[in-house]
Amino acid sequence: MDIATVRTNDKGQAVPTGTVALTADAFGPQDFTTISWLGGAGFLLNARGTCIMVDPVLEGFDMPVVFDAPIAPADVPELDAILITHIDNDHFSRPTCHDVASVCPAYHAPQYVASVAREEGLPGVGHDIDESFTVGNVTARLTPAWHNWQNDSKKWGYRTWEREDYCGYWFDTPDGSIWLPGDSKLLPEHLEMPEPGLIMLDFSDNEWHITFDGAVKLANAYPNARLLCIHWGTVDAPDWSTFNGDPRVLADHVTNPERVLAPLPGEIVVL
Numbered sequence: 001m002d003i004a005t006v007r008t009n010d011k012g013q014a015v016p017t018g019t020v021a022l023t024a025d026a027f028g029p030q031d032f033t034t035i036s037w038l039g040g041a042g043f044l045l046n047a048r049g050t051c052i053m054v055d056p057v058l059e060g061f062d063m064p065v066v067f068d069a070p071i072a073p074a075d076v077p078e079l080d081a082i083l084i085t086h087i088d089n090d091h092f093s094r095p096t097c098h099d100v101a102s103v104c105p106a107y108h109a110p111q112y113v114a115s116v117a118r119e120e121g122l123p124g125v126g127h128d129i130d131e132s133f134t135v136g137n138v139t140a141r142l143t144p145a146w147h148n149w150q151n152d153s154k155k156w157g158y159r160t161w162e163r164e165d166y167c168g169y170w171f172d173t174p175d176g177s178i179w180l181p182g183d184s185k186l187l188p189e190h191l192e193m194p195e196p197g198l199i200m201l202d203f204s205d206n207e208w209h210i211t212f213d214g215a216v217k218l219a220n221a222y223p224n225a226r227l228l229c230i231h232w233g234t235v236d237a238p239d240w241s242t243f244n245g246d247p248r249v250l251a252d253h254v255t256n257p258e259r260v261l262a263p264l265p266g267e268i269v270v271l
């Protein structure tokens with residue numbers, strides 16, 4: 001698992017060289033904490049047997065993709081919770097959420113997104129920014145994000161989108177801390193966190209995301225944190241900056257570049 005897992009496809013996109021299938025063993029009891037990227041912005045966290053998926057999109061995305069999901073919803077054996085950062089369907093996948101509902105007892109999200117989940121018939125649990133909650137042996141806290149691009153869109157103009165409708169998550173596990181800043185512009189608060197063990201880093205060079213320079217600034221503010229690249233190599237949209245970061249370029253710009261991780265979807269990373 002290193003930057004060698006990245007290749008450039010015939011459309012010029014950086015994409016993973018393959019997929020590692022997730023089996024039922026990835027959800028079982030273990031004596032350590034692992035993270036597996038699911039593609040896009042999603043990942044599976046198994047903290048000594050507490051299993052949480054964050055923003056999983058395992059099927060039904062409305063744009064073509066350039067990878068195979070590491071597990072189908074029907075093959076997910078059990079989850080303690082799904083956590084959702086915001087309403088966009090590359091994060092809140094209604095098909096995925098419905099198709100794992102029989103093995104997932106709770107869907108945690110910012111208050112508005114949780115209310116939409118409940119309208120969908122899912123057990124949505126709403127939280128405020130900076131609120132903490134516990135799932136098994138994991139404590140999660142919502143961290144601030146700013147991604148309310150929908151206010152500039154006629155399609156999404158049925159409500160006013162507020163900052164609190166979007167979040168990142170900070171996780172404290174028995175084996176260390178993980179921080180997902182989420183889809184967000186770089187905020188001053190993002191540079192004032194304790195240093196986590198691992199950052200799930202969206203480095204999209206887009207004005208409604210962190211931008212590439214913003215991602216480098218955040219990464220270098222925490223020079224010892226490992227950086228697991230997300231939000232790249234998944235969607236067949238070579239002209240969309242939101243989906244087209246390249247972990248190899250990121251590694252060329254951050255301090256301690258050996259900490260940049262570009263695992264294959266489904267590959268297990270130990271915290």
